[in-house]
Amino acid sequence: MTQGTAPIVEMRNIEKHFGNIIALAGVSFDVKAGECHCLLGDNGAGKSTFIKTMSGVHKPTKGEIMFEGKEMDFSSPRDAMEAGIATVFQDLAMIPLMSVTRNFFMGREPTKGSGPFKRMDVERMNEITMTEMRTMGINLRAPDQAVGTLSGGERQTVAIARAVHFGAKILILDEPTSALGVRQTSNVLATIDKVRNQGIGVVFISHNVRHALAVGDRFTVLNRGKTLGTATRGEITPEQLQDMMAGGQEMATLEGSLGGTV
Amino acid sequence: MSGNEAIAPTDERLKKEGFVARMMKRPELGAIAGVILVTIFFLITADPAMFTLSGVINFMTPAAQLGILAIGAALLMIGGEFDLSIGSMVAFAGLFFAAATVTFGLPLILAIPLTFLFAAAVGSLNGFIVIKSGLPSFIVTLAFLFILRGLSLVGLKVATGGSTQLRGVRDATEGDPLAPFFSGDAFGGSFAWLAENGWIDTFKNGTPKVPGLPVEIIWFVIIALLATWVLLRTPAGNWIFAAGGDTNAALNSGVPVRRIKISLFMVTACCAAMVAIITVMDAGSTDSRRGFQKEFEAIIAAVIGGCLLTGGYGSAIGAFFGSIIFGMVVIGLTYTDFDQDWFQVFLGGMLLIAVLFNNAIRKRVTGER
Ligand SMILES: Nc1ncnc2c1ncn2[C@@H]1O[C@H](COP(=O)(O)OP(=O)(O)O)[C@@H](O)[C@H]1O
Ligand SMILES: [Mg+2]
Numbered sequence: 200m201t202q203g204t205a206p207i208v209e210m211r212n213i214e215k216h217f218g219n220i221i222a223l224a225g226v227s228f229d230v231k232a233g234e235c236h237c238l239l240g241d242n243g244a245g246k247s248t249f250i251k252t253m254s255g256v257h258k259p260t261k262g263e264i265m266f267e268g269k270e271m272d273f274s275s276p277r278d279a280m281e282a283g284i285a286t287v288f289q290d291l292a293m294i295p296l297m298s299v300t301r302n303f304f305m306g307r308e309p310t311k312g313s314g315p316f317k318r319m320d321v322e323r324m325n326e327i328t329m330t331e332m333r334t335m336g337i338n339l340r341a342p343d344q345a346v347g348t349l350s351g352g353e354r355q356t357v358a359i360a361r362a363v364h365f366g367a368k369i370l371i372l373d374e375p376t377s378a379l380g381v382r383q384t385s386n387v388l389a390t391i392d393k394v395r396n397q398g399i400g401v402v403f404i405s406h407n408v409r410h411a412l413a414v415g416d417r418f419t420v421l422n423r424g425k426t427l428g429t430a431t432r433g434e435i436t437p438e439q440l441q442d443m444m445a446g447g448q449e450m451a452t453l454e455g456s457l458g459g460t461v
Numbered sequence: 462m463s464g465n466e467a468i469a470p471t472d473e474r475l476k477k478e479g480f481v482a483r484m485m486k487r488p489e490l491g492a493i494a495g496v497i498l499v500t501i502f503f504l505i506t507a508d509p510a511m512f513t514l515s516g517v518i519n520f521m522t523p524a525a526q527l528g529i530l531a532i533g534a535a536l537l538m539i540g541g542e543f544d545l546s547i548g549s550m551v552a553f554a555g556l557f558f559a560a561a562t563v564t565f566g567l568p569l570i571l572a573i574p575l576t577f578l579f580a581a582a583v584g585s586l587n588g589f590i591v592i593k594s595g596l597p598s599f600i601v602t603l604a605f606l607f608i609l610r611g612l613s614l615v616g617l618k619v620a621t622g623g624s625t626q627l628r629g630v631r632d633a634t635e636g637d638p639l640a641p642f643f644s645g646d647a648f649g650g651s652f653a654w655l656a657e658n659g660w661i662d663t664f665k666n667g668t669p670k671v672p673g674l675p676v677e678i679i680w681f682v683i684i685a686l687l688a689t690w691v692l693l694r695t696p697a698g699n700w701i702f703a704a705g706g707d708t709n710a711a712l713n714s715g716v717p718v719r720r721i722k723i724s725l726f727m728v729t730a731c732c733a734a735m736v737a738i739i740t741v742m743d744a745g746s747t748d749s750r751r752g753f754q755k756e757f758e759a760i761i762a763a764v765i766g767g768c769l770l771t772g773g774y775g776s777a778i779g780a781f782f783g784s785i786i787f788g789m790v791v792i793g794l795t796y797t798d799f800d801q802d803w804f805q806v807f808l809g810g811m812l813l814i815a816v817l818f819n820n821a822i823r824k825r826v827t828g829e830r
Pocket of ligand 2: 246247248373
């Protein structure tokens with residue numbers, strides 16, 4: 200159903216250097232409305248660095264970013280957010296000392312009143328937070344509970360709920376399932392599916408092939424800062440994906456010796 | 462906040478959180494407990510005159526002068542930065558203000574806004590260097606502690622032709638319509654009326670012993686309320702907590718961290734300018750020692766008020782009470798038989814207790830194990 204539509208974001212030959220480290224050596228990638236494009240790759244492949252160029256954290260050293268057909272130059276995460284790109288960063292970007300509500304709306308607080316009496320709409324913020332968290336299957340004690348008191352999985356869920364709430368056009372999830380249990384993982388995968396059906400483009404980073412295959416429409420594999428190619432759902436088997444991620448050869452032999460359990 | 466109960470779902474694994482447990486998590490709790498303890502201490506040891514109206518005004522005046530600085534320092538600390546130059550800023554702004562009124566003969570309506578503008582510019586320079594260099598604000602503002610103090614000395618000598626005191630502020634500002642807002646006592650009429658009715662102490666001739674409420678106390682309360690409102694009820698407050706809690710997470714969430722931090726440096730410098738204006742008008746002169754070591758006292762008051770040295774946590778109300786504790790101890794000792802020099806021991810002890818206490822509170826809030 201996504202075939203033929205123009206991509207919302209198109210990244211062309213993105214390069215990113217940190218001093219003399221070449222983290223990205225020319226990566227092209229695009230996301231269309233209503234699809235889930237998975238970005239796979241082993242640790243250190245450059246996945247996080249790549250999506251950070253898409254969400255305005257890093258400026259690419261080279262390459263261009265097209266947003267809705269126009270060349271875009273995000274100079275801060277705020278710019279990207281305002282354009283409609285929401286991101287769940289791998290480190291979650293949450294502040295432990297602050298309440299769930301304050302974290303949920305950090306940087307995008309709804310206000311009421313005007314002039315010098317303009318203030319945060321605390322009641323509405325609390326209500327939205329509680330509702331969104333409940334939708335994700337987490338029952339908070341109170342919206343003013345500090346994020347530091349939540350478990351890793353709960354924190355991740357808050358970060359995802361926040362991004363889903365604000366992800367107007369593109370939702371980027373950097374390894375969102377890494378700290379989650381079985382039930383919360385399927386919850387997140389179901390959320391991705393739901394969000395995609397609303398016409399939002401999802402970028403889903405994972406190094407778990409099964410999670411990716413469960414929801415992905417397209418799959419791009421990154422290895423040492425380069426793309427190894429993009430495959431469409433149905434064109435590729437889990438084994439092939441696994442091999443590509445690991446750089447091919449060694450994985451096949453390792454898998455043989457472990458009796459195909461990896 | 463009240464609507465929470467209605468929408469809060471129940472989870473059988475959660476213990477009910479009592480009022481005490483909830484209060485334990487408020488950053489200002491320590492300072493309020495401190496005020497109570499110090500009050501009890503002085504009720505026992507001090508002359509009862511300390512807790513008469515004039516006694517209270519006596520310790521609230523220095524508390525207010527420090528508190529205006531401490532609230533600025535607290536906001537900046539919550540935002541994750543320090544300003545060690547605020548004491549020197551008081552002297553520098555005091556010099557600027559005195560020179561504006563005496564040397565240049567400007568009316569207050571020009572001199573006061575100019576002093577604030579000037580302070581804000583110095584504050585933004587502090588902030589700009591900290592943000593651009595990525596150096597700890599501790600070290601950058603330590604440099605400004607000396608630079609501003611030195612400039613104040615040099616400037617005073619230039620303005621006075623060699624003296625380190627610039628006099629004549631009272632004559633220059635006498636009769637200015639803005640003067641009553643920044644000097645002397647407010648509500649003089651009300652106090653006289655209270656005295657007439659015998660509700661407050663009077664001298665033999667019938668004038669009240671306390672002629673009015675010193676303006677700094679009023680400013681102190683206004684600034685504390687304003688800062689609390691900003692912190693708890695505005696997006697800017699959320700950004701201050703976020704910027705201090707984790708700069709990177711805040712940036713990645715779209716918080717304008719640099720703008721917030723530079724603004725906080727400007728606010729802190731303006732608080733110093735406020736204290737400079739009030740105390741210079743009160744004294745009628747300024748000298749190079751004005752505000753000496755106030756930066757430490759302000760930071761101590763903020764820490765007693767629950768601010769974490771690591772940022773991201775604290776309250777303006779806490780700093781408010783922290784400053785009152787300070788004023789009570791400084792002035793209170795004169796009402797007792799203790800040697801006044803116990804003051805520093807008291808202060809250091811309080812600071813230590815506050816830091817230990819805050820650390821424990823932080824662990825509770827974050828559920829750190
Ligand atoms: N800020 C940075 N400075 C220097 N090197 C970095 C920085 N961020 C990432 N890198 C390097 O870039 C490479 C890719 O990292 P990353 O994008 O986090 O990989 P992935 O998310 O795929 O595990 C790594 O070698 C990492 O060390
Ligand atoms: Mg990563």
